[in-house]
Amino acid sequence: MAKSSIKSEKFIELLMIACSLISVLTTLGIILVLSIDTIKFFAEVSFFSFITDTQWTPLFADKHFGILPLLTGTILTTIIATIVAVPVGISIAVYLNEYASKKFTAAVKPILEILAAIPTVVYGFFALQFVTPLLQTFIPSLSGFNALSPGIVMGIMIIPYITSLSEDALRAVPKSLREASYGLGANKLQTAFKVMVPAASSGIIVSIILAISRALGETMIVAIAAGQQPNLTLNPLKSVETITTYIVQVSMGDVPQDSLEYRTIFAAGITLFAFTFILNNISFWIQKKYQNRYD
Amino acid sequence: MYRFISLATMLLLFSSCFKSYEGKINIDGSSTVYPLTEAVSEEFRDIRPQIRVTVGVSGTGGGFKKFLRSETDISNASRPISKSEIELSKQNNIGFIEIPVSYDGLAVVISPNNTFVDYLTVEELHKMWAPESQQKITRWNQIRPEWPDAPLNLYGAGTSSGTYDYFTEAINGKAKASRGDYTASEDDNVLVQGVSTDVNGLAYFGLAYYTENKDKLKLVPIKVDEDSEAIYPTDETVRTGAYQPLARPEFIYINVKSAEIPYVQDYVKFYLENAAALAEEIGSVALPSEVYKLSYERFKNKKTGSIFENTSIVGANLLNLLHEDAQ
Numbered sequence: 001m002a003k004s005s006i007k008s009e010k011f012i013e014l015l016m017i018a019c020s021l022i023s024v025l026t027t028l029g030i031i032l033v034l035s036i037d038t039i040k041f042f043a044e045v046s047f048f049s050f051i052t053d054t055q056w057t058p059l060f061a062d063k064h065f066g067i068l069p070l071l072t073g074t075i076l077t078t079i080i081a082t083i084v085a086v087p088v089g090i091s092i093a094v095y096l097n098e099y100a101s102k103k104f105t106a107a108v109k110p111i112l113e114i115l116a117a118i119p120t121v122v123y124g125f126f127a128l129q130f131v132t133p134l135l136q137t138f139i140p141s142l143s144g145f146n147a148l149s150p151g152i153v154m155g156i157m158i159i160p161y162i163t164s165l166s167e168d169a170l171r172a173v174p175k176s177l178r179e180a181s182y183g184l185g186a187n188k189l190q191t192a193f194k195v196m197v198p199a200a201s202s203g204i205i206v207s208i209i210l211a212i213s214r215a216l217g218e219t220m221i222v223a224i225a226a227g228q229q230p231n232l233t234l235n236p237l238k239s240v241e242t243i244t245t246y247i248v249q250v251s252m253g254d255v256p257q258d259s260l261e262y263r264t265i266f267a268a269g270i271t272l273f274a275f276t277f278i279l280n281n282i283s284f285w286i287q288k289k290y291q292n293r294y295d
Numbered sequence: 296m297y298r299f300i301s302l303a304t305m306l307l308l309f310s311s312c313f314k315s316y317e318g319k320i321n322i323d324g325s326s327t328v329y330p331l332t333e334a335v336s337e338e339f340r341d342i343r344p345q346i347r348v349t350v351g352v353s354g355t356g357g358g359f360k361k362f363l364r365s366e367t368d369i370s371n372a373s374r375p376i377s378k379s380e381i382e383l384s385k386q387n388n389i390g391f392i393e394i395p396v397s398y399d400g401l402a403v404v405i406s407p408n409n410t411f412v413d414y415l416t417v418e419e420l421h422k423m424w425a426p427e428s429q430q431k432i433t434r435w436n437q438i439r440p441e442w443p444d445a446p447l448n449l450y451g452a453g454t455s456s457g458t459y460d461y462f463t464e465a466i467n468g469k470a471k472a473s474r475g476d477y478t479a480s481e482d483d484n485v486l487v488q489g490v491s492t493d494v495n496g497l498a499y500f501g502l503a504y505y506t507e508n509k510d511k512l513k514l515v516p517i518k519v520d521e522d523s524e525a526i527y528p529t530d531e532t533v534r535t536g537a538y539q540p541l542a543r544p545e546f547i548y549i550n551v552k553s554a555e556i557p558y559v560q561d562y563v564k565f566y567l568e569n570a571a572a573l574a575e576e577i578g579s580v581a582l583p584s585e586v587y588k589l590s591y592e593r594f595k596n597k598k599t600g601s602i603f604e605n606t607s608i609v610g611a612n613l614l615n616l617l618h619e620d621a622q
Contacts (some may be wrong), residue, residue, distance in 0.1 A: 025430075055430060055475075055476065057474075057475025057476065059473045059475065059479075060426070060429075060454065060473060060475030061426040061473060061475070062426050062429050062475060063475075063476070064475075081396070082541075128488065133492075134491070136492070143448060143489075143492070143493045144488060144489050144491065144492025144493045144496075145478065158409070165516065186593070227489065228480055229476065229477060229478040229479075231476075239478060239489075248481075249479075252353075252481065255454075255455070
């Protein structure tokens with residue numbers, strides 16, 4: 001009896017190792033696949049022109065392979081999303097944690113998280129058909145496809161990521177800190193923003209970084225509402241193309257496999273991967289470094 | 296007893312979900328020909344519900360790619376099959392029958408709020424879309440000095456669409472030669488959405504998509520040169536060839552092996568009998584009835600190959616070509 005339980009224990013352990021290996025191997029596999037075609041790509045296109053050329057027209061007669069227009073498109077929409085999501089997300093977290101009653105929090109939090117469950121294609125059409133026309137009534141020069149509207153909608157989409165994680169971080173701050181603050185005569189607002197938020201800052205920063213990397217990789221919203229024109233601009237009123245949109249565009253069309261045009265999507269993909277990889281590592285590092293400060 | 300009845304009803308319900316078809320016709324290709332083929336297929340499904348007809352949209356080039364791997368029976372095309380595709384068909388040992396099904400005009404459109412464009416000449420269109428214009432011609436007043444100094448935002452077909460191939464050949468003199476800094480999409484609805492909301496926009500796509508979205512767009516008449524008359528694309532001007540050079544025939548290509556199958560033969564016969572009426576209905580332009588007759592002869596005789604292998608499509612007269620070919 002004892003023997004068999006040890007055996008089954010071993011079996012379950014192996015099973016768990018296998019499960020964790022799946023995710024690690026998938027990541028390695030993705031890096032490998034991306035790298036092979038990227039290396040082939042850079043055998044034909046110089047890395048220097050890839051990062052300095054200001055035009056991206058690999059599918060056309062006059063070919064240019066400058067990633068900058070796609071990169072600015074991606075970063076522009078992400079910055080707009082962050083500007084929308086960070087203040088709103090943190091304010092909600094502070095409100096739920098410091099002001100709202102427990103009952104209210106319990107009711108509102110799941111509703112808020114529904115925002116994260118809406119399919120992004122729905123957000124995309126919401127941006128294209130509702131937000132853009134609405135914005136055009138204030139800003140007549142806004143083009144039909146633009147960075148602003150999908151940026152704002154993407155910001156709304158990532159609010160729950162920030163709120164949820166920030167709220168957890170705020171809740172983890174020891175009660176003694178809050179009580180000490182009240183004891184010194186601080187009011188609610190001062191306690192919330194001068195004591196609680198700084199104390200939970202590592203968790204809040206991690207939540208922001210995770211939300212940013214979610215926005216960087218977002219595809220459907222920008223593919224539908226931001227347009228498909230690689231445009232080196234930081235003007236949010238103009239049409240831009242993000243890295244993810246470009247990848248969708250090429251994979252849906254009929255670019256022959258194993259051609260230079262096809263490999264551009266791997267070079268673009270690995271650029272995006274590098275960005276999100278770095279961001280995730282920064283958040284991991286922050287989390288590790290500041291985690292136990294108040295224990 | 297009740298259990299038996301409910302079981303029987305359920306089986307009956309499910310069996311309709313897993314209906315077995317007697318045959319299947321796979322069609323894919325051009326988004327411009329799609330509305331016509333889909334309209335024909337819908338009617339065909341009514342009279343032959345036991346045949347399953349599926350129509351996909353992956354652009355003319357994308358459609359041919361599948362067709363030449365024998366994944367589809369029929370390919371929709373808004374341009375004739377290209378030399379390299381004919382080459383590939385020989386390599387893969389795939390015979391095809393070429394059948395023109397309708398005419399389409401390429402519509403050049405702007406936003407209804409654009410008040411300054413009265414007409415465009417072919418030369419002005421060339422200036423807008425030429426590969427050399429990339430990053431250089433970016434404002435309306437560069438096209439015509441009296442036009443405002445406003446950004447020129449272009450929307451056009453994606454590189455795997457037959458519309459792109461035809462437009463570039465007709466306007467820039469060489470298929471696939473175009474500037475690359477414009478909003479390119481294989482999905483014409485994206486272009487409609489883009490140009491209809493952009494005062495400084497200009498787009499081109501199949502006339503049928505203009506007809507569908509008339510209230511959101513404004514059509515631009517085209518002049519072959521500065522001295523000639525500005526012509527709007529209409530049924531009449533497209534059919535008679537007065538709308539030049541942006542009127543073109545559209546085709547379906549049928550795999551010879553699929554053409555042996557009786558229900559595919561029925562489908563093609565049905566297609567050619569009804570194409571004229573349905574083309575009018577969806578805003579496309581019907582061919583002269585004699586062309587349909589000659590085409591059906593061609594299909595019955597299983598005449599493979601393209602009549603455009605050695606002839607340019609721009610400004611071609613279908614009837615003459617088919618007559619010549621029949622002899």
